[in-house]
Amino acid sequence: MVVASVDNLADERSKAQFDVGAMKIVWAGSKHVFDVTDRMARIVASDPEFRKDNRTTLGRKELFKNTLRKMAHVVKRANELRLTEEEASKLRFFVDEPGYLDLHWGMFVPAIKGQGTEEQQEKWLPLASRMEIIGCYAQTELGHGSNVQGLETTATFDPKTDEFIIHSPSLTSYKWWPGGLGKVSTHVVVYARLVSGGQEHGIYGFIVQLRSLDDHTPLPGIIIGDIGTKFGSGAYNTMDNGFVCFNRVRIPRNHMLMRFCQVTREGNVCLSDVPKQMVYGTMVYVRQTIVSDASWALSRAVCIAVRYSAIRRQFGSQDRGIETQVLDYKTQQSRLFPLLASAYAFRFVGEWLKWLYADVTERLQANDFSTLPEAHACTAGLKSLTTSVTADAIEECRKLCGGHGYLCSSGLPELFAVYVPACTYEGDNVVLLLQVARFLVKTVSRLAAGKKPVGTTTYMGNAEHLMQCKSSASSPEDWLKPSVVLEAFEARAFRLAVACARDISKFSTPEAGFAELSIDLVEAAIAHCEVIVVSRFIEKVQQDIPGDGVKEQLQILCFIYALHLIHKHSGEFLSTGCITPEQATLANEQLRTLYGQVRPNAVSLVDAFNYTDHYLGSALGRYDGNVYATLYAQALRDPLNDTVVPDGYEEFIRPVLKQTMRLSRL
Numbered sequence: 277m278v279v280a281s282v283d284n285l286a287d288e289r290s291k292a293q294f295d296v297g298a299m300k301i302v303w304a305g306s307k308h309v310f311d312v313t314d315r316m317a318r319i320v321a322s323d324p325e326f327r328k329d330n331r332t333t334l335g336r337k338e339l340f341k342n343t344l345r346k347m348a349h350v351v352k353r354a355n356e357l358r359l360t361e362e363e364a365s366k367l368r369f370f371v372d373e374p375g376y377l378d379l380h381w382g383m384f385v386p387a388i389k390g391q392g393t394e395e396q397q398e399k400w401l402p403l404a405s406r407m408e409i410i411g412c413y414a415q416t417e418l419g420h421g422s423n424v425q426g427l428e429t430t431a432t433f434d435p436k437t438d439e440f441i442i443h444s445p446s447l448t449s450y451k452w453w454p455g456g457l458g459k460v461s462t463h464v465v466v467y468a469r470l471v472s473g474g475q476e477h478g479i480y481g482f483i484v485q486l487r488s489l490d491d492h493t494p495l496p497g498i499i500i501g502d503i504g505t506k507f508g509s510g511a512y513n514t515m516d517n518g519f520v521c522f523n524r525v526r527i528p529r530n531h532m533l534m535r536f537c538q539v540t541r542e543g544n545v546c547l548s549d550v551p552k553q554m555v556y557g558t559m560v561y562v563r564q565t566i567v568s569d570a571s572w573a574l575s576r577a578v579c580i581a582v583r584y585s586a587i588r589r590q591f592g593s594q595d596r597g598i599e600t601q602v603l604d605y606k607t608q609q610s611r612l613f614p615l616l617a618s619a620y621a622f623r624f625v626g627e628w629l630k631w632l633y634a635d636v637t638e639r640l641q642a643n644d645f646s647t648l649p650e651a652h653a654c655t656a657g658l659k660s661l662t663t664s665v666t667a668d669a670i671e672e673c674r675k676l677c678g679g680h681g682y683l684c685s686s687g688l689p690e691l692f693a694v695y696v697p698a699c700t701y702e703g704d705n706v707v708l709l710l711q712v713a714r715f716l717v718k719t720v721s722r723l724a725a726g727k728k729p730v731g732t733t734t735y736m737g738n739a740e741h742l743m744q745c746k747s748s749a750s751s752p753e754d755w756l757k758p759s760v761v762l763e764a765f766e767a768r769a770f771r772l773a774v775a776c777a778r779d780i781s782k783f784s785t786p787e788a789g790f791a792e793l794s795i796d797l798v799e800a801a802i803a804h805c806e807v808i809v810v811s812r813f814i815e816k817v818q819q820d821i822p823g824d825g826v827k828e829q830l831q832i833l834c835f836i837y838a839l840h841l842i843h844k845h846s847g848e849f850l851s852t853g854c855i856t857p858e859q860a861t862l863a864n865e866q867l868r869t870l871y872g873q874v875r876p877n878a879v880s881l882v883d884a885f886n887y888t889d890h891y892l893g894s895a896l897g898r899y900d901g902n903v904y905a906t907l908y909a910q911a912l913r914d915p916l917n918d919t920v921v922p923d924g925y926e927e928f929i930r931p932v933l934k935q936t937m938r939l940s941r942l
């Protein structure tokens with residue numbers, strides 16, 4: 277059955293004022309990436325092994341086994357099709373289910389590449405890339421996650437046997453959370469306190485074998501398992517996040533990842549002259565990938581909400597004629613279009629961050645560590661900003677879809693449940709923003725000493741101007757001038773950072789000031805991260821962009837992104853004196869106009885994400901708009917509808933009805 281709603285999307289598509297095909301290439305990043313992504317998405321969508329519409333109805337054991345089957349199928353298909361690494365990781369991505377492969381390829385392998393010596397890489401990487409071993413990354417403990425220096429697990433060197441003894445001295449030292457650890461991994465990179473000659477030497481990574489390669493049983497001294505069911509149905513429960521306790525497990529000395537610190541046969545600890553934070557390198561790498569992933573999750577939710585808002589009609593007709601598409605309501609637009617704009621903003625900042633990461637990596641290889649603090653601040657800050665916004669946005673998209681958004685068949689509940697831990701893993705978002713704040717306060721105090729800021733803090737070099745400037749916006753159109761927008765963002769961020777630095781100096785120690793002012797510091801950090809996102813978006817739309825109308829659409833989205841933030845944080849823009857209340861009103865007026873300009877293009881702007889119906893996994897977001905028939909068909913497939921009279925009728929419904937009948941006869 278095809279209902280009238282299908283016409284709505286065709287109609288919407290006919291209104292597009294830009295070349296959707298060209299926008300698809302901009303979104304993908306290049307024609308090559310588009311082709312690879314498109315091909316891999318279609319392979320997954322057309323393979324029944326990758327079916328995912330039954331996930332929320334499976335019990336934990338079935339669900340997990342189902343994921344094991346899919347991960348094995350990914351490996352099989354990657355080999356059969358002789359996929360490149362780029363293609364294989366896209367294929368795996370579109371399977372859209374957390375699984376041990378992510379931790380193996382995303383953390384275990386990068387940890388060895390980043391922290392292993394050449395010799396260690398030669399030994400372990402071939403085993404890992406042929407998947408003769410499966411690895412994971414165990415840093416977090418039951419009692420310690422954010423505070424890496426507080427980890428309790430010990431790795432004590434025994435010069436008699438030339439081994440390390442890996443030990444969990446307490447319940448709170450049990451490794452707890454690592455993905456892939458609970459049931460699958462054969463090996464792990466464990467982070468532990470290095471102890472040699474009776475002295476502690478800091479936290480380092482050690483490769484430990486967990487399970488037999490013959491029968492998968494845990495090796496002696498290892499107590500291991502899954503940490504239990506997590507939030508939401510389906511969702512992250514496909515992953516075996518695990519615990520492990522090490523009872524004096526012995527590993528050869530050369531299983532310590534020794535690129536930055538070597539322990540000799542005699543137990544001498546030799547530090548190379550690189551910053552000790554290099555041991556945190558895997559986290560920096562993954563944070564950077566998480567920023568790119570945020571735009572995927574956000575755009576997916578937005579795609580569902582935009583298409584459904586074009587289908588859904590409510591009110592607007594007194595005589596039972598055709599009702600108004602909810603997408604036409606300004607309130608719907610004001611909640612939805614900033615999220616659409618944010619998806620594009622995060623896509624571009626994610627691409628830029630990839631570039632920054634590659635640049636820093638190249639410098640590190642040449643022993644230039646000067647840009648490491650900035651790379652840390654950018655990856656930490658943008659990871660925090662983009663994941664927090666995305667998690668909130670998915671929930672907002674659910675509400676934007678009304679009641680049907682609450683159904684699992686909308687795809688939104690599971691998307692939220694699977695995404696929201698991104699605000700916690702790879703560093704709690706508040707903890708990471710405090711790292712950014714620390715970097716900003718340092719940068720501000722160095723300004724006083726005449727040090728020129730570089731990279732993303734270059735704008736702070738314009739200190740005098742940023743402290744005094746008053747916005748020149750005197751009409752709504754002025755808010756379409758990149759220089760006007762950027763100045764407001766930079767001035768707000770700089771003034772907040774300077775106020776924090778000034779106020780900290782009033783305390784007896786910087787640490788006391790930092791602790792007391794941490795709420796303000798977090799706000800200053802967010803303001804700085806928003807400068808980065810806004811300026812990268814502006815830079816992007818100032819480039820040559822091929823395709824009819826593509827650049828114009830991106831400009832509209834860029835200003836929506838910036839102006840909705842001015843509205844959201846108007847308190848800060850006003851209290852720091854960067855803009856006046858009248859200018860805030862003008863910005864809002866411009867924002868309303870921009871919403872009107874996006875409206876006819878909204879469906880095509882989400883079509884540009886090029887998502888298959890399989891990847892979207894949503895009755896509401898289907899490409900053909902056949903929402904109601906799909907909702908009905910999926911309802912009929914619910915296990916509860918397997919029988920007309922439910923299980924439990926005889927036991928629990930009939931007796932209640934009989935009892936009621938008896939009562940009514942009294």
Ligand SMILES: CC/C=C/C/C=C\C/C=C\C/C=C\C/C=C\C/C=C\CC/C=C/C(=O)SCCNC(=O)CCNC(=O)[C@H](O)C(C)(C)COP(=O)(O)OP(=O)(O)OC[C@H]1O[C@@H](n2cnc3c(N)ncnc32)[C@H](O)[C@@H]1OP(=O)(O)O
Nearest residue numbers: 354364365368377381382422423424553556652701702703
């Ligand atoms: C065939 C199949 C083929 C296919 C492919 C398949 C698969 C797909 C492939 C890939 C998938 C890719 C990626 C996805 C992978 C995984 C994602 C999915 C799931 C997530 C899994 C989650 C994992 C985890 O969560 S791991 C644990 C993460 N833990 C944390 O993040 C802890 C957070 N805490 C910290 O980072 C630190 O403790 C701290 C908060 C930063 C504090 O550190 P510390 O106590 O040392 O110190 P200070 O604050 O005093 O800082 C001192 C000094 O150091 C600087 N600093 C801190 N951190 C860093 C850093 N990282 N880099 C550089 N510098 C750093 C800090 O600024 C201070 O400097 P100054 O002294 O100058 O101020």
Ligand SMILES: Cc1cc2nc3c(=O)[nH]c(=O)nc-3n(C[C@H](O)[C@H](O)[C@H](O)COP(=O)(O)OP(=O)(O)OC[C@H]3O[C@@H](n4cnc5c(N)ncnc54)[C@H](O)[C@@H]3O)c2cc1C
Nearest residue numbers: 413414415416420421422453454455697700701702703706
């Ligand atoms: C789905 C998932 C997968 C994961 N996968 C892995 C994995 O593969 N490997 C691994 O090692 N770990 C993994 N983790 C663990 C994860 O990295 C940690 O949970 C994360 O780093 C946060 O640490 P925590 O749990 O100790 O939070 P806590 O630090 O205990 O945070 C609790 C609260 O305290 C606040 N807080 C903490 N410190 C401060 C501070 N200094 N100032 C202000 N507020 C503070 C936080 O903001 C938060 O609100 C995973 C976690 C999840 C949820």
